[in-house]
Amino acid sequence: xxxxxxxxxxxxxxxxxxxxxxxxxxxxxxxxxxxxxxxxxxxxxxxxxxxxxxxxxxxxxxxxxxxxxxxxxxxxxxxxxxxxxxxxxxxxxxxxxxxxxxxxxxxxxxxxxxxxxxxxxxxxxxxxxxxxxxxxxxxxxxxxxxxxxxxxxxxxxxxxxxxxxxxxxxxxxxxxxxxxxxxxxxxxxxxxxxxxxxxxxxxxxxxxxxxxxxxxxxxxxxx
Numbered sequence: 664x665x666x667x668x669x670x671x672x673x674x675x676x677x678x679x680x681x682x683x684x685x686x687x688x689x690x691x692x693x694x695x696x697x698x699x700x701x702x703x704x705x706x707x708x709x710x711x712x713x714x715x716x717x718x719x720x721x722x723x724x725x726x727x728x729x730x731x732x733x734x735x736x737x738x739x740x741x742x743x744x745x746x747x748x749x750x751x752x753x754x755x756x757x758x759x760x761x762x763x764x765x766x767x768x769x770x771x772x773x774x775x776x777x778x779x780x781x782x783x784x785x786x787x788x789x790x791x792x793x794x795x796x797x798x799x800x801x802x803x804x805x806x807x808x809x810x811x812x813x814x815x816x817x818x819x820x821x822x823x824x825x826x827x828x829x830x831x832x833x834x835x836x837x838x839x840x841x842x843x844x845x846x847x848x849x850x851x852x853x854x855x856x857x858x859x860x861x862x863x864x865x866x867x868x869x870x871x872x873x874x875x876x877x878x879x880x881x882x883x884x885x886x
Contacts, residue, residue: 671814674885677748677807679800680789686885687748687802690755691811694743694762699723702760709791717833718785723760726783730762740765742779744811746786746804750797759786759804763812765819768856770826770849770869775856778824778869779816784808806844810882813875823875829866841868845878 676686692698702723710716727743734741746759760783767780786804793801809825817823827846829837842848849855851865870878 670818671879671883672886673811673814674807674882676885677802677804680803681793681800683803685800687798687800688755689749689802689807690747692745692747694723694727694745694760696724696727698745698757698760699727702757706757706787706791709795710785710788713788715834715836716785716788717830717837718783719832721783721785726762730782734764739767741782742815746807746811748798748802748804751799752797756792756796756798757787758792758802759808760784761808761811763815765815766821767826768858769824769871770855770859770867771824771847771871772853776821776824778821778826779812779819781809781812781825781827784827805840806878806882809844809846809870810879813870813879817875817879822872823879824869824871825875826867826869828861829868831864831866838866845874846870847874 673691676688679685679687711719731741742763742765744761745757747755748758750756762783764780764782766777769776769778789801792798812825813823816825829841846868849867851863853863855863
């Protein structure tokens with residue numbers, strides 16, 4: 664009889680940006696239309712004033728529907744997630760959003776394989792959380808968003824493999840974040856899997872099995 668595959672949990676806390684010694688409690692839920700509408704109405708007006716944000720003009724209510732339809736036509740499924748964090752008043756608030764394509768062609772050269780692809784992701788601006796939503800110590804969420812995708816990939820039997828494309832609007836700062844997070848960068852000259860129809864502009868990143876295992880292990884204490 665085959666032993667059941669281990670199931671890794673999402674992280675349940677993240678270090679604060681103001682004081683990393685203090686952990687901010689987190690929860691993850693599947694994104695609904697109500698979540699997307701809330702983000703557009705409450706977070707969107709603040710983020711649109713910040714020209715360096717890659718998600719400045721994203722409308723999550725549209726993305727959620729459009730992304731489902733696009734991938735459905737390609738016989739793929741999405742996993743849209745919301746990250747919630749506990750504010751100073753004890754209530755949980757939506758603080759990050761992501762849309763993940765399941766069972767997507769893995770970016771690394773070699774025998775064909777599958778992983779999950781982080782299609783859209785964003786975290787609320789820390790200043791916005793502090794000034795408007797009652798967070799004296801907003802959580803650090805970038806690595807949490809990457810970890811969520813790796814956990815889903817691992818639990819789906821894909822060994823934690825993920826890929827993503829750094830939005831050009833994020834500039835050099837976004838490239839630096841993904842590099843510093845421990846992801847591997849796909850060289851600009853590398854050939855993409857045939858199922859990926861866009862040009863390789865050097866802004867693709869991925870985690871193979873080894874990289875994903877190492878990165879997830881670093882956060883296991885917070886699960």
